[in-house]
Amino acid sequence: MANFGTHISVAAGSGCVLALGGWHLGLWTPWQAWPLMLLTTLGGIMPDIDSDHSHSVRLVFGLLAFISTASAAWLLQARLDFGYWLMACAATYLMVRYLLAPLFKRFSVHRGVWHSLLAALFVAWTGSALSHGVLGQPAWLAWTHGTALLLGCLVHLTLDEVYSVDLEGMRLKRSFGTALKLFDYDRPWRAVVLLLLMAAMLPWLPSWQSLAAVGEQWLALWPQ
Numbered sequence: 001m002a003n004f005g006t007h008i009s010v011a012a013g014s015g016c017v018l019a020l021g022g023w024h025l026g027l028w029t030p031w032q033a034w035p036l037m038l039l040t041t042l043g044g045i046m047p048d049i050d051s052d053h054s055h056s057v058r059l060v061f062g063l064l065a066f067i068s069t070a071s072a073a074w075l076l077q078a079r080l081d082f083g084y085w086l087m088a089c090a091a092t093y094l095m096v097r098y099l100l101a102p103l104f105k106r107f108s109v110h111r112g113v114w115h116s117l118l119a120a121l122f123v124a125w126t127g128s129a130l131s132h133g134v135l136g137q138p139a140w141l142a143w144t145h146g147t148a149l150l151l152g153c154l155v156h157l158t159l160d161e162v163y164s165v166d167l168e169g170m171r172l173k174r175s176f177g178t179a180l181k182l183f184d185y186d187r188p189w190r191a192v193v194l195l196l197l198m199a200a201m202l203p204w205l206p207s208w209q210s211l212a213a214v215g216e217q218w219l220a221l222w223p224q
């Protein structure tokens with residue numbers, strides 16, 4: 001059944017295939033490959049983060065807190081004195097873990113807009129924008145990071161659709177056809193909010209030409 005364990009192992013497996021496959025084909029180095037595996041796994045649990053008591057929520061926000069703290073530590077290292085730097089890192093962790101997570105829970109509905117193709121795209125864009133705009137990764141790699149997240153989300157939605165069960169695997173849901181949806185049809189304004197956020201993200205994304213170049217490079221590898 002597509003419970004939490006299934007989601008995370010299938011996503012990790014898909015991440016391995018992507019990371020190792022691309023490495024084998026010479027698309028990236030081993031050092032660039034392992035974050036792709038992690039991102040695919042993270043993408044694979046993202047759609048369930050809006051269920052208030054799931055493992056996914058704890059794991060995703062734990063992971064997000066860790067990644068944000070590590071990024072803040074790295075970015076602020078040269079700019080702040082040790083004491084302030086330490087406080088900034090602690091503040092980042094506490095903010096994500098104890099402010100962002102409860103806020104997110106408060107405003108989301110399980111299997112709402114978060115569990116949709118639109119949200120999958122939103123997660124992918126966020127990953128690419130952060131990777132390029134904040135962490136300064138090259139455009140092609142930032143798009144690849146986004147693609148890994150997207151792949152994970154798509155694997156999750158497909159699995160849920162295939163199994164049509166609740167994330168904890170406890171009961172069958174009358175949910176067939178609700179997993180792979182474009183957006184939350186019952187609450188369209190949430191989709192509008194996501195679209196507005198995505199529009200706001202546009203300046204932070206790597207160039208579209210670089211995305212096209214990545215696509216062409218991948219297509220060229222396809223057996224003719």
Ligand SMILES: [Zn+2]
Binds near residue numbers: 047115
């Ligand atoms: Zn799900």
